[in-house]
Amino acid sequence: MRKSYLSLTLIILLLLSAGCGPNQSKAARAYAEIQTNLEGASDIVHILNKGGQLSNKSALSILTKIEVVGGLADKFGVRARELGAITPANKGELLQLIGTISGDLSELAQDGTLEFKTPEAKAKFVAAIALIQTSVTIVASFINNIKEPVPLAAGTFKEQ
């Protein structure tokens, strides 16, 4: 029970902390959050598996899928920095990557074939995926609403 409160408190703290600090772009922040939370979700899956709460087969399936999503997130980070700025002309490419990440995460969260031993274990996994989805949704909405070029990092802005 105490563990559940700890996880719940973490999720509430993370959700409350949404927003940007001074001089932070939403894309850079979302990238850091997505990657950090993908690492966290992988750790949770590993812990559940080690604790006997998730079968080996399901753990392998999830970790393999997380690596696919992670590869897409890597691609987003590399491409965004190459572009230097998100513009109405190039935002479609980044939105497509983000859309695929979001779809893969939803698929993972709703996969009924995963073998969790308890409802609590499943809830922990779904919560870990939901954290990533939150960052993905924020950055998708941000990019979607771009009407003028938005530089991604100080000194790297180039007119497209």
Next chain:
Amino acid sequence: MEANDLAVLLETLTVIQRLVLQYQINNGLTDEQLWAQGDEASQRRRDKNRARIEELKRKLAEENVVIVPGVEIDKGPVGTEIPGPK
């Protein structure tokens, strides 16, 4: 230490690590530092998951489950005859 105790400890450490990383993200990192933090998290995840995936594949092979890329097939008990092409 029992497996369950170890899992609780690992989970607590993971939660603390997440809080520290989130605190860093929330408090004054520049864009360059945020991109770098994302890259570092990605590298850590890939390194850890590579080892975990290998270990799980080895365990499943021991459990007699055949892994085909994208598909997993239960081979059945040892000695089960798998019909070949006719």
